[in-house]
Every structure is written in structure tokens, then in C-alpha cells.
Amino acid sequence: MGVVKLRKNFHQAKWDEPIIFELSTPGERGILVPRVEREIEKLAGNALLDLPPHMKRKAPPSLPEVAQVRVLRHYMRLSQQTLGVDVNIDIGQGTCTMKYNPKINDILAKSPKVTELHPLQPEETVQGALEIIYNLDLMLRELSGFSRFVFQPGGGSHALYTMASIIYKYHQVNGNQEKDEIITTLLSHPSDAATAKLKGFKVIDIPPDPETGLPDFEAFKETVSERTAGMIICNPEDTEIFNPHVREMTEIVHEVGGLCAYDQANANGLLGIVRSIDLGFDMGFYNLHKTFSSPHGCGGPGLGAVGVVKSLESFLPVPVVDHDAEKDFYYLNYNLRNSIGKVREFYGVFPVVLRAYAWIRSLGEGGLKEVSRVAVLNNNYMVKRILKEVRGTEISFPKTPWRVSQTRYSFQKLREETGITVEDVVRRITDFGFHLWTSHHPWIVPEPFTIEPTESYSKDDLDEYIEALRTISREAYENPEVIKNAPHRSVIHKIEDMSFFEDPEKWAPTWRVYLRKHKSKGRYEK
Amino acid sequence: MVENIVKNRAHPYIPNSHPRVQKEMLQEIGVSSIDELFERIIPRKLQYKGKMNLPEPLDSEYLLKRHISKVLSKNVSCEEYLCFLGGGTWPHYVPAICDEIASRGEFLTAYAGEPYEDHGRWQSLFEYESLMAELLDMDVVSVPIYSWGHAAGTSLRMASRITGRKEVLIVDTISPERRKIIENYVEPHLKIRWIKHNSISGLMDLDELKKSISSDVAAVYFENPSYLGFIETQGEEIAEIAHEKGSLVVVGVDPISLGIIEPPSHYGADIVCGELQPLGNHMNFGGGLAGFVATRDEPEFVREIPYRIFGIANTVTEGEYGFGDVAFGRTSFMVRETPGESKEFVGTATALWGIVAGVYLALMGPHGMREVGEGILKRVKYAMKVLSEIDGIVVPRFKAPHFKEFVVDFNSTGRKVKEINRKLLDYGILGGIDLSLRFSELGESALYCITEIHTKEDIDRLRDALENIVRR
Numbered sequence A: 001m002g003v004v005k006l007r008k009n010f011h012q013a014k015w016d017e018p019i020i021f022e023l024s025t026p027g028e029r030g031i032l033v034p035r036v037e038r039e040i041e042k043l044a045g046n047a048l049l050d051l052p053p054h055m056k057r058k059a060p061p062s063l064p065e066v067a068q069v070r071v072l073r074h075y076m077r078l079s080q081q082t083l084g085v086d087v088n089i090d091i092g093q094g095t096c097t098m099k100y101n102p103k104i105n106d107i108l109a110k111s112p113k114v115t116e117l118h119p120l121q122p123e124e125t126v127q128g129a130l131e132i133i134y135n136l137d138l139m140l141r142e143l144s145g146f147s148r149f150v151f152q153p154g155g156g157s158h159a160l161y162t163m164a165s166i167i168y169k170y171h172q173v174n175g176n177q178e179k180d181e182i183i184t185t186l187l188s189h190p191s192d193a194a195t196a197k198l199k200g201f202k203v204i205d206i207p208p209d210p211e212t213g214l215p216d217f218e219a220f221k222e223t224v225s226e227r228t229a230g231m232i233i234c235n236p237e238d239t240e241i242f243n244p245h246v247r248e249m250t251e252i253v254h255e256v257g258g259l260c261a262y263d264q265a266n267a268n269g270l271l272g273i274v275r276s277i278d279l280g281f282d283m284g285f286y287n288l289h290k291t292f293s294s295p296h297g298c299g300g301p302g303l304g305a306v307g308v309v310k311s312l313e314s315f316l317p318v319p320v321v322d323h324d325a326e327k328d329f330y331y332l333n334y335n336l337r338n339s340i341g342k343v344r345e346f347y348g349v350f351p352v353v354l355r356a357y358a359w360i361r362s363l364g365e366g367g368l369k370e371v372s373r374v375a376v377l378n379n380n381y382m383v384k385r386i387l388k389e390v391r392g393t394e395i396s397f398p399k400t401p402w403r404v405s406q407t408r409y410s411f412q413k414l415r416e417e418t419g420i421t422v423e424d425v426v427r428r429i430t431d432f433g434f435h436l437w438t439s440h441h442p443w444i445v446p447e448p449f450t451i452e453p454t455e456s457y458s459k460d461d462l463d464e465y466i467e468a469l470r471t472i473s474r475e476a477y478e479n480p481e482v483i484k485n486a487p488h489r490s491v492i493h494k495i496e497d498m499s500f501f502e503d504p505e506k507w508a509p510t511w512r513v514y515l516r517k518h519k520s521k522g523r524y525e526k
Numbered sequence B: 001m002v003e004n005i006v007k008n009r010a011h012p013y014i015p016n017s018h019p020r021v022q023k024e025m026l027q028e029i030g031v032s033s034i035d036e037l038f039e040r041i042i043p044r045k046l047q048y049k050g051k052m053n054l055p056e057p058l059d060s061e062y063l064l065k066r067h068i069s070k071v072l073s074k075n076v077s078c079e080e081y082l083c084f085l086g087g088g089t090w091p092h093y094v095p096a097i098c099d100e101i102a103s104r105g106e107f108l109t110a111y112a113g114e115p116y117e118d119h120g121r122w123q124s125l126f127e128y129e130s131l132m133a134e135l136l137d138m139d140v141v142s143v144p145i146y147s148w149g150h151a152a153g154t155s156l157r158m159a160s161r162i163t164g165r166k167e168v169l170i171v172d173t174i175s176p177e178r179r180k181i182i183e184n185y186v187e188p189h190l191k192i193r194w195i196k197h198n199s200i201s202g203l204m205d206l207d208e209l210k211k212s213i214s215s216d217v218a219a220v221y222f223e224n225p226s227y228l229g230f231i232e233t234q235g236e237e238i239a240e241i242a243h244e245k246g247s248l249v250v251v252g253v254d255p256i257s258l259g260i261i262e263p264p265s266h267y268g269a270d271i272v273c274g275e276l277q278p279l280g281n282h283m284n285f286g287g288g289l290a291g292f293v294a295t296r297d298e299p300e301f302v303r304e305i306p307y308r309i310f311g312i313a314n315t316v317t318e319g320e321y322g323f324g325d326v327a328f329g330r331t332s333f334m335v336r337e338t339p340g341e342s343k344e345f346v347g348t349a350t351a352l353w354g355i356v357a358g359v360y361l362a363l364m365g366p367h368g369m370r371e372v373g374e375g376i377l378k379r380v381k382y383a384m385k386v387l388s389e390i391d392g393i394v395v396p397r398f399k400a401p402h403f404k405e406f407v408v409d410f411n412s413t414g415r416k417v418k419e420i421n422r423k424l425l426d427y428g429i430l431g432g433i434d435l436s437l438r439f440s441e442l443g444e445s446a447l448y449c450i451t452e453i454h455t456k457e458d459i460d461r462l463r464d465a466l467e468n469i470v471r472r
Helices: A037-045 A068-078 A101-110 A128-143 A158-175 A190-198 A218-221 A246-255 A309-313 A350-389 A412-418 A421-433 A459-478 A510-521 B002-007 B019-029 B034-041 B061-072 B096-103 B119-136 B149-161 B176-188 B205-211 B235-244 B349-390 B417-426 B458-469
Strands: A149-151 A181-185 A200-204 A228-234 A258-263 A283-288 A304-308 A321-324 A329-333 A407-410 A448-451 B167-171 B191-197 B217-224 B248-251 B271-275 B291-295 B308-316 B321-327 B405-409 B445-449
Touching: A037 A304, A068 B096, A068 B119, A068 B349, A101 A350, A101 B308, A128 A283, A128 A304, A128 A321, A128 A350, A128 B061, A128 B205, A158 A190, A158 A228, A158 A258, A158 A283, A158 A304, A158 A309, A158 B445, A181 A190, A181 B096, A181 B417, A190 A200, A200 A283, A218 A246, A218 A448, A218 B191, A218 B291, A228 A246, A246 A258, A304 A329, A309 B191, A350 A407, A350 A421, A350 A448, A350 A459, A350 B034, A350 B061, A412 A459, A421 A448, A421 A459, A448 B167, A448 B445, A459 B019, A510 B248, A510 B308, B019 B034, B034 B349, B119 B291, B119 B308, B149 B167, B149 B176, B149 B217, B149 B271, B149 B291, B167 B176, B191 B205, B205 B235, B217 B235, B235 B248, B417 B458
Parallel strands: A181 A200, A181 A228, A228 A258, A258 A283, B167 B191, B167 B217, B217 B248, B248 B271
Antiparallel strands: A149 A304, A283 A304, A321 A329, A407 A448, B271 B291, B308 B321, B405 B445
């Protein structure tokens, strides 16, 4: 074992960096644009004169003028003030699956054979790209049991929207006008409900049983009717209690002619352990930027790969990638009879597809199972130690204490005993170089926080995080002020006035608005 | 012990795969094995016991790199062939600084942290919003979304919620890809009526617009430049016709044009959307897309944006900026399905491409944006001129000013675009998009794209190749 050290002397990079507009010095240039050749100049003349005067921009955009090295330095500093997986033990952003993003995959994704491809090139010039897309589809079929995957959706919510669209179209094609309800659960991701609503469905949220935390099975049974178009749920939900009734639930929905869609954002503990098809789902998605190691990019580009059973293949967004084995030729197939159309231009974020493909190839079947086994081991190890050693913590729904690969805890007791809220702890833990995330809304669990250790962190890493929680808990009981006024060693201090984000008179969504509404308080006047 | 070390092939991505560590952790948990742990979590009957048909692992980084490089070598990139394809993603120059920042591990691997520990991420995205706001001359820009198509769908649904109306009018020259996206996105809430274009100029048929506009219309949507490359010059008239009936004007725009062309807010747009890929993002086989949505700083508009908006505020320390979510309560993160009409959804989208677009605008500044726009305009004029000198080729197909794309009409050559494009490959050229399928009324026509990356030599090479192909 290595040494477990709580970073009491940690301090995040703090450059006190101005806003880019404040760096502007008229006359400086960040980059020069290629000039046109003399012959073109001669022939084209002042091409601007060809524009009707009313379409010609009168005043140039008020963009800053900053020399190249200053732009670089500015953004380098901002990057240093950001806590990515590469620099922290990123287990506090539960539900986000902040695992290691292998650097080799980034290097491969930066090849000009990836970055400089146009999607409408002739198929014979992009055989390598199509082969990777096709083979990742085959691999995800093995993991899930589904028949076909598409890669157009750019994230989990986008994938949920795609699935809601498929359910909508399926019932439309089959003339099932009465089917206008989607069942989800209150502890499934908010987008499960929001995307169903987007497609015009009435949404029914099944609440959790207060004892077990599982979706209330009786309430669910009563809800299913001829109006049920489908069910869109997570399993496990963000509490990470695996639902033992899931197979019965999908059967009940099928009995009334509904479709079952699986939100597999929380799949990291299930690779090779549970297959979606065996739970009775008709479709599902995997987040390639979570479970399959592609980096999250501050919130994308991500990718939610949607898979469906054979009978729903014709509903997928076009195109899909097919392989002519005889000619060994990969091609785009637009011929899907009931296709919902498209959810994004072209075929999805290819660099993310490539990284996921590389990740699976580096692990194989045994490695993928080991990922899930260790993710589950890590999580349950943390549960034991946190509950034992961090005063004021409880696990959500303690009657079902065994969790898959993440856990939702509660600081309710800490709050009752010390007055310290989870939001206070969220700020304080940044002083040790960590994230901590609460929960999606609504907060079913009071004072919630969610930890997802994944497979990427060593026991020492987990122990360090636990030590931070222990220290903060101790502070809460002995010296709560240090938490209430946190952060102290982060990039910035506490926001002064939160009404800046709610009051239309004060909010400043862009710099120009800030100058207009708050100029006297800004640093703008040099 | 030495032998164990020699044999140890623990996976480098999984620190705790060593049996000794696992044993210690299992002891802490109080179970004897990981299998036993799974028995307690997942009913045995739901566990998969079969074998997956996956390829054997490439169990070293070297072999992995070698394998993937070999597969990728089958691709021909636009660095190797001369690319004249656009139509939704375009070959523009990506400054080295954009690549450098996009590759920074801290940005690349961050996700959803709070304004305190992810301050740099919040500031970068706030700056992205602010830089785009200047380019568009609009006050509010959200954190980016998947693509132009999705952003257009959102803009139309926003307009519907703001006006309480259920019909939208869209000009029929928009991108076929976006058309499919919008159709699915507004179904079943909104009815789309397609407005014809003038067959000579390509511009929106204003008579048809006047006939179709009514107090049921939430928004009129058109794009600038249009998918077919020409500039829609009637923005003001369209806006006047729409506003007179209380309808909103939504315009999709290519931001690379805005150093020289008026932003839509200047000719009456209420909501503006478009694509960020041209601003410093690689094409990535169509994966470099990111959409933006912009509008005015009026609560009834801002509250209908479904995406996150990062705002600035002061902290308790003098002179220190902090950031936070503006009106977070409007997003699906807070309200889930909403009791009334759907307010759409928000989730992981394309933040990093947005940061890069910000870096690009910071590098370019007002002069860079003017130069790039002017240069494209001139190259396009040159290209249209030299191509039009080829017998049988009509270019541009539409009589209107063009920006970076234009339709080349091959009908009089007696050749099919498909055949021409195949032959162009022999010259190392990726010819323009074949329009014969999706704009059948144009017959054998192709959409060509010229940007700042194309030199005179490149354009002349295209002319010579086309001349040879058409002549034979």
C-alpha cells in the first residue's frame, strides 16, 4: 500500500485571471488568416461590393484583440483552474462515472485520419471509420443482447430523446392512438421524464418505496394500462439499488403492448454481468463518455449509443452502418422503413466512437468484467468505511444496503446535529482538491451526496477521499465556521449575492450584459 | 514474490485488480469474494452467465495503437485529397491554439463540477457565450447543444412557447439533414408549413410567405447563408411580414460569415441558432458539430431556453468574479417533465467545442473575422468565375450573392454528378455534394464549398479536372 495523505496544504491554482475582454489591446492579433493570391484579388476585386449594402456588416463585432501568446496563457490558466479526472481523485461526482480516460485513445482520436474526414466523402475513402463504427456496434450487441446500435445521439439525454421518439413512432405506425402515457420512476434521471414529455407523452413517475428505495411495485402495477405507451427507467437508479422486479416490470408493460426502454447511464457495474435483453428491455443506451471511458469534455462531446431489438431496427435514425461481407465493404444504410429521421446531422461523434472501441479492445471480455467487479468492490468498500467512520452520514434506504457501483448517501444527521448542510460540505471539500455532488432533483434523499468510485482508483485513492470526509465531519462538530465560510483554498471565494442568477434585473449571462448592469462594480475600468 | 511481479499483468486501467488488495477490501466489506458481493446485489437469475463473443484483448498499448492505426490507414483524409465538401460541416483551418486548449487534460477530462472547483470551465464557457454574443450582437447565448439542427428545433419550440402558437413556417431550401431533425423534434407539438423558394434567385418566395403567415404562426425560419450557399437578402422584409402578425423570426446562421455579413439580429431575428464547427473545431467525420442558441435579454425569452446559461457575479472578495447558473429553475434538471407544455431537456452536449469556439474568436478578433469572411467571398467569386468558363457547366445555379458554397449545375454536360465525383477521386479531389437525390428539381447539380483553406492552385486544379472529365 502507498501512503494515504490528506492534502491539508492543498491550494488550487489561482491566477486571478481577468475576463478575455479585459485583455484586449487594440492592434494585437491572435492569428493571421491566409491572404488570397494576387490573381484572385484581381478577378474578385472588392467582392464585398457584391453584397447588397444592407447585408454588409456595418460595425465590426466587438471581439477582443489579443496576441497569440496571451490567448494561450489565458486559457492555459483557466484550464489549470479546472478539476478534471487527470488531476483529481474524481469519485465525488457520483452518477458521472469519472473514470480514467486513456491517453493513447486521445492520441489516436487526434489523427488526421479522424479529424480531417468529411462525413459525405465517398464510402470507399472512409472504410476505416465505418469499420470501427460497425465493429463497436457488434461489441455493444454482445454486451446488451440488442440487435443494432446507432451513434447519432450526443449524450445520455439525447439518447433518451431518441428512444422516446422510437416509442412515439412505433405506436403511430401501429395505430395505437390510445397509448399516450410513459411510465418512469422518480429516481430515474430527470431527462427520462423530460424527453418523454417532449414527444407529447403524459409522464407518470413511480415514487420509491420509502423502505427499500425500489420503485413502488404495487403503484407501478396499478399505473400500467392500455394507455401505457412504454416505460423508460434506470436500473439501478442513482441510489444504485438493483431492482429485482425489473423483469416482472418489463413483462407487465409488454402485456399491454408497451415498449420498455433502458436508461443504462449507470452501467459501469454491469458489464458482462447483466444483459439488457435478459431484463426484457426492447431498447437501451450506453454512455460512451461514461462507462466506455471517453473523456467528458467539460460536458461533451459525449455519445449515447442507442441499441434496439430486431423488431425495432427499422425505427432507428438513419443511417446505420452495414457490412457487405462478400465484398468486404462497409456502407451507410439509409433504408429503414419506419425511421424517426435524424436526431443529429451525420453519424455521431466519431472520436468518441473510436475511443470506446479502443477501450473495449484494450480490455476484452475478461477485462470488461473486471472493470465492473472492481467498480462494485470499490463502491461497497467505501460504503462500509464511510458509514463506520464518517460521523453524521447515513446511506439512503438503509434496509437495502448493498449497492452496485455508486451510492447515494445522506448528511441529514450531520445537518441536524451541526447545522452544516451538504451544500456547505460541497464547498469545503474543494479545499482538499475534490468534487462532491449532491443528487438530481427532486431530492428524495435529504441532504444527499453521491459517490461513484469506478474501477479507476486505487484503495489508497479511496482512503484519501474518505479521510477528507472524516476531516470535514470532524470540523462540522468542532469548528463549523470553517465549513460555512468555505472554500478557502479554491480558485474563488463564496459568491456574494446569489440573486445575480435569479433576478432578471441583475443576471448577467454575458460580459456585455454585465457591463451594462453592473459596470460600476466591475474591474472593467482600468 | 519476484515471480509474482514478473507475472503481474494487472490491467493498467484498473489499480485494484491485484488479488491482495481485493482480499483486504473484501475483508473490510465482510464478504469472502466479489462473486458473493454480486449475489447480494443482483438476483442470480438475472445475472448473465454466458460468454460474449468479443475479440481477444490487445493487451499492450503498443498493440492497440498498431491495430487502430492500421484500420485508420484505410481512410483518406481531407489533408490527402482536396476537399470541396461542405453542407453542414466544412473544412476550415483550425488554429494550433484551438487544438492545444482542446487537448488540455483538465478541460478534456472535467465534467460537471461546481463553480468553485471548476472555475476555469465556468469562466471559459461564460466567455464563449460572451464572445458569441458580440459576433451575433445579441445579449444571451446558452452553453452549446448538439448541433445546428437541434438548435433550430429548440429555437422553433421556444418561439411556440413564447407566442403560444403551434405553427411554424420554414423555407424549403434548408439542409435536408436539418429538415429531418427539425421534423422529428417538433412532432407532435408543432405543424410545419414549408415555404417555397424563388427558382431563379433561390430566395424565399415572399408572396407565398404572405399567403401563409397568420396569427397562428409562432415563427418563420430561414438560414443565412442558405444550405445552397446564397445569402438570403430579404431578412428585413421577412421580419416585417412576420412581426406584423406577432410571429417571431428565427434565423440559422453560419457564424464564420459574421465578420462581413450583418448578424440576423440586425434584420429582425428574435432567436438565432447555428453551428459552431467552423469556429476552430475539426470536422471529425461529422462529429465536430455543436449548436448554439441566442436571444434577447428579456425574461420571457430567457426562461424558454432549455439549456444551461452560465452567468457572472461577484464573490465576497473584492475584485473576484464567480459564476453560476442563470435561472437554473427553468431547466429539466430542476423541473423534470413540467406540468404544462414541454420545456425540452438539457444534458451532456458539446461544451468543449464551445470552449474551443471561444478560443477561436479570441484569436481571430474583429480583424480576423473580417479577413476570413472577405477571403472566402473572394475565393468563391473566383471559383464560380473559372468554373463557369467550362462548357456545359452553369454556376452559380442561383442568381444571388453567395458566401462559401454554391450550386454547380451539370445538367447540360449530360453527365451524372455521381459519375463526375467518382472520376474526381482519380485526381485526388473530393467533389461537391450530389444534390440530385435531395433537391431533385435541380437535376444533376452539386454543392461546392470553398473556404479560407483553398488556394488559387487548388481551385485551378478543380477546374482543370472538371474540364477534363466533362469534355471526355
